[in-house]
Amino acid sequence: MKNLLQQIKHRRLALKLKQNDMLMRIGISRQQYQRLEAKGNPRLDTLELIAKGLNSDVMLIPKEKLNAVLAVLESDGDNTSLPHKQPDHSDEQKKLSDDPWKGLLEDGDEDDNGN
Incomplete structure (x- = not known):
């Protein structure tokens, strides 16, 4: 890297x-x-x-998410190479194609309020 x-x-x-x-x-x-x-x-x-x-952003990427983020960056928007499973529902697939980063940087368990 x-x-x-x-x-x-x-x-x-x-x-x-x-x-x-x-x-x-x-x-x-x-x-x-x-x-x-x-x-x-x-x-x-x-x-x-x-x-x-440079039309970019500075961000911290958790080490455990680094490979997933790199895979998205290397895919150039081609969601077939994402490291996680594709949803079976076409509505969810459309959402993923709109936002290939969805869920990659989130912890998933808690919201911002600790709930």
């Missing part, structure tokens, strides 16, 4: 962006961005800004 700086560079290249493009997207000069991508240790607010500029 790539480290965070490698992921940032990979995402930028996937969007066909040059380091120079980051100035217009997030206000970081090419030199600042180049330094960050090469060996940086960005602050959280800078990391969130970079993620926004």
Whole structure:
């Protein structure tokens, strides 16, 4: 698995962006961005800004859910490769195709109020 700086560079290249493009997207000069991508240790607010500029989000993924999340990311929206069982009901399959992340990051036992 790539480290965070490698992921940032990979995402930028996937969007066909040059380091120079980051100035217009997030206000970081090419030199600042180049330094960050090469060996940086960005602050959280800078990391969130970079993620926004790369049409991405920063999030914590529980280790026990990591393989499932990676499978979804690698599937490019093709829900047949999801690591959990597909629902038998067509209504539920439609909901899954609308939201392939459904249930991947939830604990499942409790709601936010502890119920």
